[in-house]
Amino acid sequence: MAQPHLIRLWVVVTLGSVLTISAGAFCWEKQLPNRLREAVERQNYGECVRASEQLAALQWLKQGVAAEQALCRQRYAKHLWAKGASAEALNLQKKLIASEQGDTVKNRAALDRWQLTLQERAVTFFWQGELTKALRLLSLQNLQRSQNIQNLRDTFQEIWNRNLSEKERLVRLVKQKRWWEALDSLNRLDHPWWQLEAVNERALINAALQSLENIQEHNQHAVAHPNLVSAQELELAVQRWLSRGMEPWEAFQAGCNSLKGQVEEDGPESFCRRSDTSPMTK
Numbered sequence: 001m002a003q004p005h006l007i008r009l010w011v012v013v014t015l016g017s018v019l020t021i022s023a024g025a026f027c028w029e030k031q032l033p034n035r036l037r038e039a040v041e042r043q044n045y046g047e048c049v050r051a052s053e054q055l056a057a058l059q060w061l062k063q064g065v066a067a068e069q070a071l072c073r074q075r076y077a078k079h080l081w082a083k084g085a086s087a088e089a090l091n092l093q094k095k096l097i098a099s100e101q102g103d104t105v106k107n108r109a110a111l112d113r114w115q116l117t118l119q120e121r122a123v124t125f126f127w128q129g130e131l132t133k134a135l136r137l138l139s140l141q142n143l144q145r146s147q148n149i150q151n152l153r154d155t156f157q158e159i160w161n162r163n164l165s166e167k168e169r170l171v172r173l174v175k176q177k178r179w180w181e182a183l184d185s186l187n188r189l190d191h192p193w194w195q196l197e198a199v200n201e202r203a204l205i206n207a208a209l210q211s212l213e214n215i216q217e218h219n220q221h222a223v224a225h226p227n228l229v230s231a232q233e234l235e236l237a238v239q240r241w242l243s244r245g246m247e248p249w250e251a252f253q254a255g256c257n258s259l260k261g262q263v264e265e266d267g268p269e270s271f272c273r274r275s276d277t278s279p280m281t282k
Helices: 002-041 045-059 063-082 086-099 104-127 131-138 146-175 179-188 192-197 199-223 231-242 248-258
Strands: 261-266 269-274
Touching (some): 063 104, 104 131, 104 146, 146 192, 146 199, 231 248
């Protein structure tokens, strides 16, 4: 007869535990609405969200609780965005939209607006030379425009790497005093930050080319070597090629070739010399 007695005892204990837990949950559930209202009044949006989520779990997301939870999420996401917590704001707004509570159109429009703002900030950072900050901002954008954002990230990286490589080439050319090629490299920099980084190289190139022009004029006018193309003649030829969109160094070479000359470099000097063949006299 001991076994039925133990079964009855187990049933009594189990029912007592269930009733105790249920009573505790019931009391806790009754307190949560007060916590929720007080949190809203104090504008304590974090507590508001926590209380609403606990209440929703106890009431299995009844319609009224879901609406309260959506309100808390909407206000807390707006609060987070205003104080600069972009990642947290986006994640909470995503939960709000997924719940399909509240004004879904308005909530989605807010998310789109925040995403666009972050993209614009990322673009600003990028053109200011803050590549890391720009990419970090774009990493927060993982919702609706993922492919567009990835394309933007790739574009940023491609432009940056291209300018970095060109700047390294520019430095080498300046050290080698290959001034026309250096000018061509300088003009290929298309990022404002990298253009500012090359300000010293620009000054050296401009000074060297000015000196080179003076030397060429001296050689071609004072010495009057018959095989050297005159500065005026060469300048006109180079300008014609520049007007067609050709890069400076390429224009210099093309201009010299069009005058049946060859480009020669002697240290820092570059000049255009015709072949040594003399015209036959009749």
